[in-house]
Amino acid sequence: MADYPAPSSPDAAGRIVGGGADETERAAEAALRPKRLEDFVGQQVVRGQLSVVLRAALARGNVPDHVLLSGPPGLGKTTLAMIIANEVDGVLRITSGPAIQHAGDLAAILSSLEEGDVLFIDEIHRLARTAEEMLYLAMEDFRVDVVVGKGPGATSIPLT
Known part of the structure; x- marks a missing residue:
């Protein structure tokens, strides 16, 4: 019988649970999902x-x-x-609603998308309100307006 550590044993870094999947785990998961x-x-x-x-x-x-x-x-x-x-x-780009705290976070994601990319936003119901409004504009008009500055001197720059 193989000598596996007990589930609650810390790993070499002292963590009880690792921070992410290794390559073997990612490959196994990808193989299980239908393409x-x-x-x-x-x-x-x-x-x-x-x-x-x-x-x-x-x-x-x-x-x-x-x-x-x-x-x-x-x-x-x-x-x-x-x-x-x-x-x-x-190409699939995956993010989550809670990861997008500000409209600028969403603007960075949207501006990095290429033609034909698929953006999947998990838990979109937890998207920040300002980012949600930006997403509506991006989906309807295929552009993002970035506001530079504050007050009467603020300028809106459309990114297409």
Whole structure:
């Protein structure tokens, strides 16, 4: 029998739980997740609707504009975002609502996106109000307005 440390034993750094997954754990998780929509098990209605959206967008020669995935934990929202990115040959960018504290945080994320990238915001309901307003503008007009300065001398610079 292998000599594994007890679950509550500290590691070499003195931590009881490591700060993140190593390469082996990441590879194992990636291998378990389906890569194509046809391989996603369950949720026939969601799969059907998403299939129509993806086929229509690809037939037009572009990617879907916006997709909202909602529901309790464990339904596969992150997996579906990964599938969308894979189906459109895009890069998936993942962040979370709590990680975006200011509108500038969101502006930095949005300005780093390339054509065809898929942005997945987990726990979007916890997005800061100012960032939420910026996200609406970005989704509707495909631009972000950055305000430089304060008061009457403030200037709004549109980033497209």
